[in-house]
Amino acid sequence: xxxxxxxxxxxxxxxxxxxxxxxxxxxxxxxxxxxxxxxxxxxxxxxxxxxxxxxxxxxxxxxxxxxxxxxxxxxxxxxxxxxxxxxxxxxxxxxxxxxxxxxxxxxxxxxxxxxxxxxxxxxxxxxxxxxxxxxxxxxxxxxxxxxxxxxxxxxxxxxxxxxxxxxxxxxxxxxxxxxxxxxxxxxxxxxxxxxxxxxxxxxxxxxxxxxxxxxxxxxxxxxxxxxxxxxxxxxxxxxxxxxxxxxxxxxxxxxxxxxxxxxxxxxxxxxxxxxxxxxxxxxxxxxxxxxxxxxxxxxxxxxxxxxxxxxx
Amino acid sequence: xxxxxxxxxxxxxxxxxxxxxxxxxxxxxxxxxxxxxxxxxxxxxxxxxxxxxxxxxxxxxxxxxxxxxxxxxxxxxxxxxxxxxxxxxxxxxxxxxxxxxxxxxxxxxxxxxxxxxxxxxxxxxxxxxxxxxxxxxxxxxxxxxxxxxxxxxxxxxxxxxxxxxxxxxxxxxxxxxxxxxxxxxxxxxxxxxxxxxxxxxxxxxxxxxxxxxxxxxxxxxxxxxxxxxxxxxxxxxxxxxxxxxxxxxxxxxxxxxxxxxxxxxxxxxxxxxxxxxxxxxxxxxxxxxxxxxxxxxxxxxxxxxxxxxxxx
Numbered sequence: 001x002x003x004x005x006x007x008x009x010x011x012x013x014x015x016x017x018x019x020x021x022x023x024x025x026x027x028x029x030x031x032x033x034x035x036x037x038x039x040x041x042x043x044x045x046x047x048x049x050x051x052x053x054x055x056x057x058x059x060x061x062x063x064x065x066x067x068x069x070x071x072x073x074x075x076x077x078x079x080x081x082x083x084x085x086x087x088x089x090x091x092x093x094x095x096x097x098x099x100x101x102x103x104x105x106x107x108x109x110x111x112x113x114x115x116x117x118x119x120x121x122x123x124x125x126x127x128x129x130x131x132x133x134x135x136x137x138x139x140x141x142x143x144x145x146x147x148x149x150x151x152x153x154x155x156x157x158x159x160x161x162x163x164x165x166x167x168x169x170x171x172x173x174x175x176x177x178x179x180x181x182x183x184x185x186x187x188x189x190x191x192x193x194x195x196x197x198x199x200x201x202x203x204x205x206x207x208x209x210x211x212x213x214x215x216x217x218x219x220x221x222x223x224x225x226x227x228x229x230x231x232x233x234x235x236x237x238x239x240x241x242x243x244x245x246x247x248x249x250x251x252x253x254x255x256x257x258x259x260x261x262x263x264x265x266x267x268x269x270x271x272x273x274x275x276x277x278x279x280x281x282x283x284x285x286x287x288x289x290x291x292x293x294x295x296x297x298x299x300x301x302x303x304x305x306x307x308x309x310x311x312x
Numbered sequence: 313x314x315x316x317x318x319x320x321x322x323x324x325x326x327x328x329x330x331x332x333x334x335x336x337x338x339x340x341x342x343x344x345x346x347x348x349x350x351x352x353x354x355x356x357x358x359x360x361x362x363x364x365x366x367x368x369x370x371x372x373x374x375x376x377x378x379x380x381x382x383x384x385x386x387x388x389x390x391x392x393x394x395x396x397x398x399x400x401x402x403x404x405x406x407x408x409x410x411x412x413x414x415x416x417x418x419x420x421x422x423x424x425x426x427x428x429x430x431x432x433x434x435x436x437x438x439x440x441x442x443x444x445x446x447x448x449x450x451x452x453x454x455x456x457x458x459x460x461x462x463x464x465x466x467x468x469x470x471x472x473x474x475x476x477x478x479x480x481x482x483x484x485x486x487x488x489x490x491x492x493x494x495x496x497x498x499x500x501x502x503x504x505x506x507x508x509x510x511x512x513x514x515x516x517x518x519x520x521x522x523x524x525x526x527x528x529x530x531x532x533x534x535x536x537x538x539x540x541x542x543x544x545x546x547x548x549x550x551x552x553x554x555x556x557x558x559x560x561x562x563x564x565x566x567x568x569x570x571x572x573x574x575x576x577x578x579x580x581x582x583x584x585x586x587x588x589x590x591x592x593x594x595x596x597x598x599x600x601x602x603x604x605x606x607x608x609x610x611x612x613x614x615x616x617x618x619x620x621x622x623x624x
Contacts (some may be wrong), residue, residue, distance in 0.1 A: 011365075011366070012365065013365055013366055013367045013368075014338025023367075028362070031363065033361065033362070033363070035361075037360065037361045040357075040360050043352075045352075046500070047500050048349065048352050048497055048498050048500045048501055048532075049345070049347075049349045049497055049498060049499065049500055050315055050340070050345070050500055051343065051345070051500065052499075052500055052502075053323075053324065053325055053500040054323070054325055054326075055325045055335075056584070080392040080396070080502065080524065080526070081521070081523060081524075083521040083522050083523055083524075084520060084521045084524065085393070085521075087518070087519060087520060087521030088519065088521075089520075091519075107335075107521070107522065110350055111521070114518050115389075166554070173604060181363070186360050186361060187361060187362055187363040187364075187523075188358070188359050188360045188361055188362055188363065188364055188526055188528065189360055189526055189527070189528075190364075190392065190523065190524075190525070190526040190527075206399070206426050207399060207400065208396060208398030208399060209393070209396045209397075209398060209400075209423070210395050210399075211393060211417070211499075211502065212392065212395075212396065212420065212502075213502070214392070214500055214502040214526055214529065215499075215500025215501070215502075216500065216501075216528065217526070220360075236431075269402040285540055
């Protein structure tokens with residue numbers, strides 16, 4: 001995968017402009033965001049007003065280390081979204097050649113290219129894998145090290161924590177990314193983490209500046225990461241809903257091509273036609289510039305199933 | 313000002329550990345944060361869950377352009393705090409020599425030094441001024457251009473919008489910074505802006521990555537920047553409260569040395585002694601590593617005045 005062209009999920013505004021309907025009427029299945037987010041509940045007033053203090057930041061880091069079983073010897077940095085880390089990681093080393101097995105999330109290649117890297121699998125000195133991969137759902141367990149920079153993007157891995165490669169966080173040059181935008185359903189919160197090589201983490205921290213994470217995100221993140229009951233119940237619900245979506249889509253003629261419990265990838269006869277048909281029912285899905293036959297759907301929220309069933 | 317040593321306001325945790333008292337009992341006058349923040353009110357649920365969409369980002373930018381009277385020809389970028397911009401600005405050009413007239417906010421020098429710049433007033437090719445300056449309150453209206461990079465940090469300038477240098481935002485190489493952490497009292501929100509040279513703004517945007525600002529910050533920021541009534545009333549209240557603080561401090565033997573309506577700088581016989589005396593009453597203030605006689609106080613919240621009066 002090369003070049004800096006970025007296409008993303010989301011974009012309901014553009015879809016509504018083209019297919020009609022008020023924005024609020026649309027069902028957005030174009031992302032892999034859990035539609036039943038971790039409950040935000042009350043934010044302490046001081047979280048908005050005061051500079052995020054050291055104690056609140058340390059509470060979040062402690063909770064994250066425990067939840068993701070971060071090994072001793074690896075450092076961890078909380079950031080305003082995994083995207084802020086993805087954008088800065090290519091500046092950690094002098095530009096070289098990075099291997100980014102595709103198709104995958106396109107911000108990695110865009111960020112490396114913007115910093116002067118070549119994206120190629122020929123004698124790379126850096127590598128990025130998305131684990132599990134988006135949109136295919138492939139696991140990358142057999143990846144090996146030996147790179148100056150080895151990024152393992154686990155933005156979707158909280159659905160299956162036993163598959164995490166967190167034990168590789170102590171390998172020099174390694175960075176493992178975590179996101180609050182997918183499994184936790186809080187993409188608007190802007191909270192992500194880098195875990196790994198202490199020298200790289202220190203450099204990233206300097207690039208983000210002090211107080212990178214908002215007070216409410218510190219509070220919500222700490223609460224979420226110390227709530228294993230919610231995480232366990234969510235894993236079960238996501239699996240049930242993913243199976244329900246597969247039944248619905250295969251019943252309508254699609255074939256399962258991959259995915260994770262947060263999004264499903266299907267092969268269809270004509271992806272653009274499927275997207276347009278669902279869009280006329282104000283349901284937005286994701287197709288890909290590199291394929292005429294792949295369509296990806298996130299999970300509907302509990303009250304959105306009837307409309308999807310009707311549209312199919 | 314040279315070196316990377318950073319001292320900041322805040323740090324109530326450390327003060328409480330040394331002088332006693334529960335954290336919640338402390339009055340924090342060590343910052344320049346308005347103690348009566350813009351009311352956060354209700355956040356739309358979707359702001360936490362969905363990826364911040366283009367329409368919400370455009371609303372914020374439109375409100376900011378109008379509020380700060382951004383001239384045509386200048387671009388504007390919303391960021392997760394002015395600190396995130398300060399940390400990345402030195403990477404916009406190859407390292408050279410930057411003039412940062414001091415004493416001033418120390419993150420600028422720290423960020424430039426970390427990127428390999430020399431901080432010196434001898435043949436600089438970049439310049440940073442804080443307008444009005446922190447902690448002295450000096451205005452920098454007579455600054456002239458001619459630098460590859462000219463940063464005008466207006467983090468405290470919303471107290472006196474007529475003094476803004478926003479008309480210089482179209483000068484090549486210029487970046488003007490705005491903050492939501494001071495005048496608006498929402499330091500935990502993490503929202504700041506860079507305004508200026510379109511090429512520099514585009515580079516900063518690429519370094520921050522997509523969706524740099526959280527959904528709730530887009531919502532609150534847009535509301536605040538389209539509420540001139542709150543801003544006007546706040547300016548008046550800050551002026552009244554600053555005068556009240558001056559009366560109190562000069563009555564206790566301090567001399568006014570500078571400041572803005574958001575913080576006041578005083579000359580005292582022994583700054584450390586004053587800080588310790590107020591700390592024993594669980595009131596935290598700011599002193600500076602470069603002066604034995606300067607102490608800076610932010611404004612107390614309306615219900616905090618009696619304790620300050622008693623402690624003095």
